[in-house]
Amino acid sequence: MSIGRVTTNQLWTSSMQYVQASKARLSQLSAQASTGIAITKPSDDPVASASIMKVLAQQGANTQYATNINDGLGWLSTADSALTSSENLLRQASDLTVQAANSGTSDAATRSAIATQLTGIRDDLLAQANTTYLGRSVFAGTSDAPAAFDPTTMAFAGGTATVPGGGAVQRRIGPGAGDSVTVSADGAAAFGAGTVASPSVFQQIQSVIDALNSPTYGTDTSATGPQATITAGISTLKTALSTMSAQHAVVGANYARLESAKTQNATTATDLETQRSGLQDADTTKSIVDLKSQELAYQMALQVTAQVIQPTLMSFLK
Template structure:
């Protein structure tokens, strides 16, 4: 829709503001040029509608506060999902690697069918599995390990230089995310529980198997240790999966809440755009008429050019 003669959007913005319509509380002069006349009028009418009723003003303030809080919960949920998904993926991969390690250990235990060269090949593959397990154990989100609790160490497990592996996590700590009012959930996993520590760690276990293969000792006894570590991993994976399901349910609730709050806000703040447009057109007609009358009354004279 065309603007009145001699008036741009900035002038209209100021004129609407002088009529008690504070559309500038969310729209700057810099942005007003991109708004249509109907949009400016709609915002004006919405503010006047809410401001004219104290109860409506209180309601809209409350709704905006609820929307802000729900948006924060939604961000927490997305972040929490990233954490539990990373932990679940790392544990799942580690379980698969341990299954392969178990198969290789059973093969290596067949002393009568394997010579030293074959056992060395198994040992080399097991060393590769150990490195992959270590990489999984050091999975991180934005520089923070998902298996080290609240520790700010970049890696949950590090080689100590003596053939051992040190756990750098904070014992007994956990990373929490608030999903809604009064509801928090753990989003990390206990690295010590999943991978073990010291000589009982899965990394030390693989090293023991490799050492026995190369020294000619039978490795059948290590199969039971692998099974124990696999059981611990599966238990941890189940716990992480349960928390992941909880967070996903919370995400659905947050989405529904967002829709509900926006519907309630619109019922209080929004106006009928067609009605506003008709009113603006009527005001524009009056304004144009006033400009034309003023232009005829204030006709320039010869004295205007001589002064």
Template sequence: MINRVTHQSVQRSTLANLQLNLSTMADLQAKMSSGKKINVPSDDPAGASDMLRLRGEQRVQNQYKRNADDGNAWLTTIDSALQTTSTTMRRVRDLVVQSGSGAMNTPAREAIAVEIEGLRDELLQQANTTYLGRTVFAGTSDAGVAFTVDSTTTPPTYSFTGAGSATVERRVADATTIRVDADGAKIYGDGAQSVFALLDTIAATLRTPGGDATAQLNTLDSRFETVLTELSAVGARQTRVINAQTNLAESAQTTKTQLSAIEDIDLAEIILQLGMQEVAYQGALGAAAKVLQPSLMDYLR
């Protein structure tokens, strides 16, 4: 049995093929202009699902990177403050040892006492170091300073206003958090046990005739050791943060490569396909021109 083919069926088939060719060419042009294989989820549902998952991973990695960068800045600020503190305390120790010389007269001892009081003020300033308005030695406290001084008393009274037990932490991985602050009360002491009160005691001893400030050297050395210990701890935590930054950079590059493999086009391949499709479309147009234009004269011939 032979199926009957009419002009109308030929026209419909030709127009459908033309539309299919044009649609394919439009799709290739859209991919080439956007540079992406997947412009809408229907282009590749499975690929779109993977792409959304990878973009979610990128957002998480970016947040961890911001956390690590912020944590590194905190620890760098603390390290700088503690380095300055250690230098200041070393100078104080040198002055105390110098004052132990029995040949020093009263004006010389007074000059040393005045310099030590100046160094005390520098230590207080270092203990109140801030980063972006946050005190790095006061935990989560919002008091604005880690230490306050009441100058109305004799000697002055120093108080720690931070929250030493409420630490500041930054999450740099799914299961990794790193402390980025430091306990000011542990480093500088509190109240009468603070390094500031210690320096006031040393200055007062120097102003006392026959006073021996070198008796405070052991206490001063103990405070100095505490600063050095905290410096080591901060360095270890900063190393962890730097390692986390390195790992995050590598993970971000891997995720970017995976995402590119799913959604980015092969430009050379797309250009080749588009050229072939254009040739096919032009050929289809030529064939359709002969099929869609029969007239009565064509039948009479």
């Protein structure tokens, strides 16, 4: 049995390799202890790194969903407030129309005062219908129209050449196919399209105003005369209020869905962070213990290397 010759150079190289490896391990443990992260690059643990990347992607998507939800809540909250105010205004208009239709109290001065009040209500309703959120009309859908309703024609102005009425503004709140919620309100459905088949509430109120200001009031008693128009206005405004309330309910349902999604999103965010932490974060106590042990091992490696690599005869001959 022969024993291979170990040269000084081999001994030096082997010792330095061990010292360097010990120093690298010490640096890694020091980084873990200071940052609290066990895996900082794929080479640290390729299998765990793949799982970490997947969880991080899910966290990014969930964060975007949270942003979409908050934006959607802003849209719907704005629409809800506008519809609440609009319903109150429409009730006032309806009450004034009933008052105007009462021939026993509707003299010229009273009719003029009611017409003035209705004009103010009409203008306030138009302002509510043209409410915006972050510079976009909440009742015009995806349309880029400056206002949902034209102040002059009082007709629905939302929509484009390719999308009549405008498409609904939606926000994705989850990864599922059905996880999209409409965050805009249907202006044409809530206030009327402003067409012959579907006159807007502003046009309906304007009809009552025109009838109250008509010079033939009291003389034209035909089915299309001023008094008949005012009487018909009671029914049309009541129907308009019912239609608006139905659209308000749609907005409320979508808002409730987003509120529920917000709670679920927060729960998902917590679960994903727990997963990421379990895969990537270091055990603080274990990291400190391992660091102290590695510091001792490194110091011992230096001491042993210093003892083993003693000066040789060649050192004295230099």
